[in-house]
Amino acid sequence: MIEAAMIWNEPNNRAHWDRALDPDGAGFADLAIRAGQAIRSANPAVTRVLGGVSPIDPAWLADMRARGVLDAVDAVAVHGFPVDWNLWPLDAWPARIAAVEAAVPGMPVWVTEVGVGSFGAEEVQLFGLERTAQLLVGRVPRIFWYSLFDLPMTWGEDGRHREAEGSSYYRHFYMGLIRPDGSPKPALDVYAAHAADIGLMQWFDFEDSRLDEAVGWLRRLGTRRVRTGLSWADSFRPGALDWFDRQMAALAEFDVTLTFAFTPRHLGLAPHHASPPRDPQAFADFCAAMIARYAPSGATRSPVPFTVVEGASPSPLDYATRKDAA
Template identity: 70%
Template sequence: MIEAAKIWNEPNNKSHWDLQLDPDWARFAETAIAAGKAIRSVHATLPRVLGGISPIDPAFIDNMAARGVLDHVDAVAVHGFPLDWNLWKIDEWPAKLAEIQARVSVPVWVTEVGVSSFGADEVQAWGLQRTAELLNGRAPRIHWYSLYDLPTAWEATTRHKEAEGSSYYRHFHMGLLREDGSPKLAAQLFPEHAQGMGVCQWFHFEDHRLDEAVRWLRRLGVRHVRTGLSWADSFRPNALSWFDRQMAALAEFDVTVTFCFTPEHRGIAPHHTSPPLDANEFADFCAAMIARYCDRTGAVAAPPSAPEPSLCAP
């Protein structure tokens, strides 16, 4: 069920890790090492992936190496969105990847890459095609972000929200599918690239899109899925029931599960980006989830098959 465990998400991005509380990432390094050790204690071979960095910053990787983090992971990951947020061109992808590969002795995964349809569906479709040409075969895992557009009633995980202008609103148009589930032009092209490219889809707590998402992943030919289990959500009522349902629904795929988000009452500050008060508590959560969901200890049964939706855009 789980092919890899990812430790945090974008730790060098202030929208996901509070750099004011941890400006040199010393606390993050402690947290990542504790999680790496805990995951290994319950599973001898499961790949541990350092949370995808955004921006792609070799200095951050050097910092993690100096602090011993790379001794406790089996891969590192990068995220890139050159047509929407990054200050580099899409054709620089191979060079950006090589820059990190040259600094580590472990594989480098691309666990989020995407293009928004904010300006036009055709821009996203071209970006998908070009991204596949540039990255397929250069990294062991590539995950397109994402399957669905972010619903407009929800908030994107950023620090400054609407003050970011169009940069903020692009977060809502990253999906192959629109909010209502209808396919964009890129969805029709995606099956051509599914052999070399998986999908990253974050599911919110008790997400109403889960079952339909599984049908779409099948229809698109996806084999590799990246998603997350939130440490913060684990304190909600019925959290394990939701986690069980989510992981059961995804059981037929090779899943990279990301562990992140600090519960407000267990952080140095009451925010999901805060370093935890005790890194071992986060590590214990990671270990418990691996013990619960890895096939070596008994996987949750997959749900029955359902009819697949049509790829034809309206």
């Protein structure tokens, strides 16, 4: 069920990798090389992807190349949000991809997060999705829209400065195609028209109650590829393997790009999920164990039976009915 394994999430983003504890990037390079080798040993058929670079930074990628990281992965990934967070226009996507390709010659470049939020207006998101599809479909091998669900305001977002970031913080809560009450935004229909070419990226929190509903939407939208994650930090929670098993069983029918990231507080140089770990091999061992469990070498796909719990408000069936009647 696992097409690809992504090594960390936005490793050049201070919110996800503490540069103060690893100022020259040598610690992350060591971690990425170890993880890439561990994943390859567990299953050589799984594509190894260097975690999505955000902001897009060819110089950082060139440095990782010089440190040997690209020898331990099969593709590199970038994340871009030009309408909401990045200081470049939407139409600059082709130039941004070309700059990355020049920094990592011969490496496939995936776009594992791209999105336009509805913070200002839902019509902006609708236009942004359609234009993004025009710019990226056929240009890169993999595209994942971020995201399926809005982040509920009551959950909060784990940023560095939170509300002090102004609208940049609040935009985190409007990136989904489905509102917190379960109702679809106008851009959902646009996404459905591109579902064969654009996957969906959705983080699931530990024991996330939205998992069943998400699977229903993915099926009805015709989504083929899904990107999500298994948290190294969560693996130390009671019942972690039960939750991981349930999440992977739910997604068994899709081609999954699985992100491994987030340092357990007790294993970091500092007690924070963005801290470099004291022992990078421990992260590599986690990656290998998860690949061995969910994508064992030589195994063929045998989808795990999974029943969507209907009755969420509104049900994914409402979307199917609305589309059939159109």
